[in-house]
Amino acid sequence: MTEKLELLEEHKSFDGVQLKYRHYSTVLGCNMTFSLFLPNKEKFETPPLVWWLSGLTCTDDNFTHKAGAQKKAAELGLAMLMPDTSPRGDDVADSADWDLGQGAGFYVNATQEPWARNFRMYDYIVTELTEIARDTFGLTGPESIMGHSMGGHGALVIGLRNTGRFRSISTFAPIVNPMEVPWGVKAFDAYLGTDRESWPEWDATKLLAEYDGKQIPILIDQGTGDGFFVMQLQPEKLSDIATEKGYPMTLRMQAGYDHSYYFIASFIDEHLEFHQKHL
Amino acid sequence: MTEKLELLEEHKSFDGVQLKYRHYSTVLGCNMTFSLFLPNKEKFETPPLVWWLSGLTCTDDNFTHKAGAQKKAAELGLAMLMPDTSPRGDDVADSADWDLGQGAGFYVNATQEPWARNFRMYDYIVTELTEIARDTFGLTGPESIMGHSMGGHGALVIGLRNTGRFRSISTFAPIVNPMEVPWGVKAFDAYLGTDRESWPEWDATKLLAEYDGKQIPILIDQGTGDGFFVMQLQPEKLSDIATEKGYPMTLRMQAGYDHSYYFIASFIDEHLEFHQKHL
Numbered sequence: 001m002t003e004k005l006e007l008l009e010e011h012k013s014f015d016g017v018q019l020k021y022r023h024y025s026t027v028l029g030c031n032m033t034f035s036l037f038l039p040n041k042e043k044f045e046t047p048p049l050v051w052w053l054s055g056l057t058c059t060d061d062n063f064t065h066k067a068g069a070q071k072k073a074a075e076l077g078l079a080m081l082m083p084d085t086s087p088r089g090d091d092v093a094d095s096a097d098w099d100l101g102q103g104a105g106f107y108v109n110a111t112q113e114p115w116a117r118n119f120r121m122y123d124y125i126v127t128e129l130t131e132i133a134r135d136t137f138g139l140t141g142p143e144s145i146m147g148h149s150m151g152g153h154g155a156l157v158i159g160l161r162n163t164g165r166f167r168s169i170s171t172f173a174p175i176v177n178p179m180e181v182p183w184g185v186k187a188f189d190a191y192l193g194t195d196r197e198s199w200p201e202w203d204a205t206k207l208l209a210e211y212d213g214k215q216i217p218i219l220i221d222q223g224t225g226d227g228f229f230v231m232q233l234q235p236e237k238l239s240d241i242a243t244e245k246g247y248p249m250t251l252r253m254q255a256g257y258d259h260s261y262y263f264i265a266s267f268i269d270e271h272l273e274f275h276q277k278h279l
Numbered sequence: 280m281t282e283k284l285e286l287l288e289e290h291k292s293f294d295g296v297q298l299k300y301r302h303y304s305t306v307l308g309c310n311m312t313f314s315l316f317l318p319n320k321e322k323f324e325t326p327p328l329v330w331w332l333s334g335l336t337c338t339d340d341n342f343t344h345k346a347g348a349q350k351k352a353a354e355l356g357l358a359m360l361m362p363d364t365s366p367r368g369d370d371v372a373d374s375a376d377w378d379l380g381q382g383a384g385f386y387v388n389a390t391q392e393p394w395a396r397n398f399r400m401y402d403y404i405v406t407e408l409t410e411i412a413r414d415t416f417g418l419t420g421p422e423s424i425m426g427h428s429m430g431g432h433g434a435l436v437i438g439l440r441n442t443g444r445f446r447s448i449s450t451f452a453p454i455v456n457p458m459e460v461p462w463g464v465k466a467f468d469a470y471l472g473t474d475r476e477s478w479p480e481w482d483a484t485k486l487l488a489e490y491d492g493k494q495i496p497i498l499i500d501q502g503t504g505d506g507f508f509v510m511q512l513q514p515e516k517l518s519d520i521a522t523e524k525g526y527p528m529t530l531r532m533q534a535g536y537d538h539s540y541y542f543i544a545s546f547i548d549e550h551l552e553f554h555q556k557h558l
Contacts, residue, residue, distance in 0.1 A: 011541035012504065018541050068347030068544065223292060262290035262297050265349065 005052050005136060008033065015040040018064065023132070029117060033128065035060040036137065037070055046076035048167075048279035049139045050272065051125070052082045053158075055149030057103045060084050063148075066261035068189035074268040076276045079139055083125055085150070087118035099183055106178070107154030108202045110191035112147040113219035126268055129152040131234060142197055143167045148264055149228070153178055155198070156204035156218070156238070163213030168278040170219040170271045173226055177205040181258040183232050207240050218242070219250040219274050221267050223257030268279040284415060287312065292487035293353035294319040296335065296549040306403045307366040308396060313373070313408065314339040315416065317351055323356035326447075327558035328418045329551065330404070331361045332437075333431030335397055335462070336382045339363050342427075345540035351548040355555045357417055361513040362408055364429070366397035378462055379469055386433030387481045389470035398470055403466030404439060425449040425555040427555070428507070432457055435483035435497070435517070449550045451543050452505055458483040462511050487520050487533040497521070497528040498553050500546050502536030 009020035016039040025032045039047050050073070052063050060082040063069065073080050086105030093114040094101035106272040110119035145166050147155035152174020159169035176182020179199045185252075192198050200206035200223075222235045235251055242249035257263040287510045292390050318326050329352070329515040331342050339361040342348065365371075365384030372393040373380035380438050389398035412418040426434035431453020438448035439534035445509075457463020458478045471477050479485035501514045514530055521528035536542040 011537055011539050012502075012535040012545070013541040014545045065540070066344050068350065070541070071347065072542065223291075256291040258290055260290050261344070262292040262349070265347065266291070266293050266343075267349075 003035075005132070013037065013070045014069065015072045018070060020064070021231070025087070025128055026123055027120050027128045030087045030089045030126070031091050033060055034084060035064040037073055037080040039077045039079065040073050040162075046141045047077050047079040047083060048141045048276075049079045049133060050142045050275050051143065051145040051153040052080055053125075053145070053147030053151030054082065054085050055108060055147075055151050056085070057098050057273065058085050058151075059124050062261065064265070066265065067268050068265045069268045069272065072272045074193075076272055078272060078276065078279070079137075080273075081129070081133055081139075083121075084123060084128055091158065092118045095273050100186060104120070104150065104187060105112055106150055106155060106184075106187045106191060106202075108188075108191050110192060111198065111240060112193045115191050121154070122158065125166070126162060133210070142167050142279045144168045144170070144279055145276070146271055148172040148175065149233075149259065150183070151173055152176075153204060157202055157207060159208040159216065159218075160213070161201070162209055166168075166216060168217050168275050170218070170274055172203070172267070173259055174220060174235060175205060176235050179203045179206065181232045181234065181239055205241060208238060208245070208247065208255060209218060211247070215248055217274075217278060219271065220249065220251045221263075221271075222251065222253050223254045223259065223263045225256045225257040227261050227262070231265060284411070284413060291555065292316065293345060295349065295353045299339070299343070299350060304366070304403055304407055306399050306407045309366045309368045309371050309411060311363055311367065311403070312339055313363060314343040316343075316352055316358045316359040317416070318353050318358065325420045326358040327420045327555075328354050328358045328360060328412060329423045329554050330422065330424040330434070331359055332386060332404075332424070333364050334426075334428030334430050335364070335429075336377050338362050338382075341540065341541070344392040346547050347549045348551065351551045355551055356558070357555065358416075360370065360408070360412055361384045362400075362404055365400060365447060371397045372510045374397050379465060383429065384465060385429055385463075385466045385470060385481075386436060387467075387470050390477065391470060391472045394470050400433070401437065402425045403554070404433075405441060408416045418497060421446050421558045423447045423449070423558055425550055425554070426453070428450040428538065429454055429462070429514075431455075432483060434465070436481055436486060438495065438497075439482070439483060439486040440488055445495060445500070446552050448456030449553055450543070451500050451546070452502060452507065452512055452538055453483070454512060455514050456482060458482045458485065460511045460513065463542075474504075484516050486519060487526065490524075490526070494527055496553075496557060497526075498526065498550065500533055500550075501530065501531045502542045504537065505538040506541070507538055
């Protein structure tokens with residue numbers, strides 16, 4: 001059941017409302033915050049819901065503060081739900097590295113200690129936060145999912161593993177093949193174990209190669225000035241498979257843009273319009 | 280003369296560029312940062328310049344990160360220059376209070392110790408940073424000025440004291456009469472002295488009452504859900520004088536908006552369009 005939500009912030013934003021909540025997550029075993037934008041409820045009674053999954057080191061605040069997405073979401077009548085990127089707190093395992101532990105949940109269900117007790121971001125999003133969205137906020141309409149970097153990985157994995165649930169997926173500079181890049185290998189070694197047996201089910205490139213579900217459209221933007229592009233991201237690995245399979249995926253190389261929220265802000269309106277077409 | 284600028288950040292943003300610099304300010308006697316957005320230089324060779332002055336506790340980052348202004352500025356071909364809100368550093372006077380000292384320069388030239396040595400934000404903006412804008416970045420076109428809260432006060436004071444320089448002024452939730460409200464009295468007591476003799480020249484309401492310069496249009500947005508509205512801001516004091524004098528000022532009460540950057544983001548496009556009309 002949904003635990004009690006504590007309202008931390010409420011701001012009128014365009015003609016909608018930007019909210020931030022804290023709640024105890026039974027899936028993660030700790031307190032969590034999330035942010036939620038709701039368009040004008042007089043105009044949009046059951047708005048479609050677009051999920052946003054953030055990247056390494058982020059909380060639910062980064063996209064909420066920096067992406068400038070509320071204007072277009074208000075105009076199109078889209079709700080947006082921004083989870084945090086990992087379990088948090090003094091009682092939750094962590095590492096000294098910014099790319100492992102708190103702030104770096106990688107949207108998997110960890111099976112290895114000391115992570116297995118709390119690091120279940122996949123279940124948290126797919127079940128617990130979904131239930132809150134539907135039961136508490138009445139967001140029972142169609143859904144899409146998007147994300148950035150580690151959150152792009154999360155959006156692709158969650159979208160492809162829940163066939164039929166999401167109408168569209170979009171990502172900015174996603175980690176598409178975590179099994180084969182340093183960030184992903186480090187996280188999967190820790191969270192999933194070094195035997196690699198379970199890794200493919202958390203790897204968008206592997207999932208797409210085996211995918212035979214409903215073909216939901218995927219949009220990927222990648223900046224050519226992104227310092228992580230070559231070593232960590234490699235979105236062409238995913239688009240090559242899409243091309244082979246005739247899967248509807250658009251990879252746009254955006255000249256000169258980096259890995260920051262300035263890049264996200266520059267194209268977020270187009271992503272929301274892309275989702276709106278399918279919602 | 281302009282000291283050397285150190286480029287700290289450069290991000291492609293829409294089809295412009297978002298920059299952040301550090302430099303030694305000879306006026307303030309300390310290192311300072313500022314942020315600058317430049318529209319596409321192929322399309323806009325000498326863009327008009329809109330100054331943004333931030334409120335209490337802010338740096339040059341708050342507006343840059345949170346206002347979502349770059350999209351409209353890129354489209355209209357406007358440069359935007361965001362100074363910090365006070366001198367900074369271990370050698371600069373400070374107080375334990377968030378509304379006095381570092382982060383709270385109030386855009387005045389302090390005459391009282393220990394503030395007089397560094398707290399000269401008025402001169403810093405009107406002379407030193409202006410020289411950098413013109414000489415280093417070639418921003419020799421027309422100018423407008425805008426700001427929020429303490430920065431709204433700064434925009435009004437700088438705009439009204441430099442008659443003919445700025446084409447338009449706009450503010451979000453400005454402190455219009457600092458001589459008569461707690462934030463302003465506290466700051467002016469410290470920076471300008473308790474005898475109040477020099478206070479009127481730093482108070483927009485007093486300046487407008489005496490103003491006989493060129494009538495540059497002023498736009499003010501004030502949220503009705505702003506917790507500082509009644510005690511600290513009172514924009515109607517300024518608009519009453521404008522009405523009496525037949526001065527071109529528009530005060531818009533925006534129902535339900537608070538004092539945050541969500542409010543600013545909701546109306547920043549309209550402010551940039553307002554300036555563009557006059558630039």
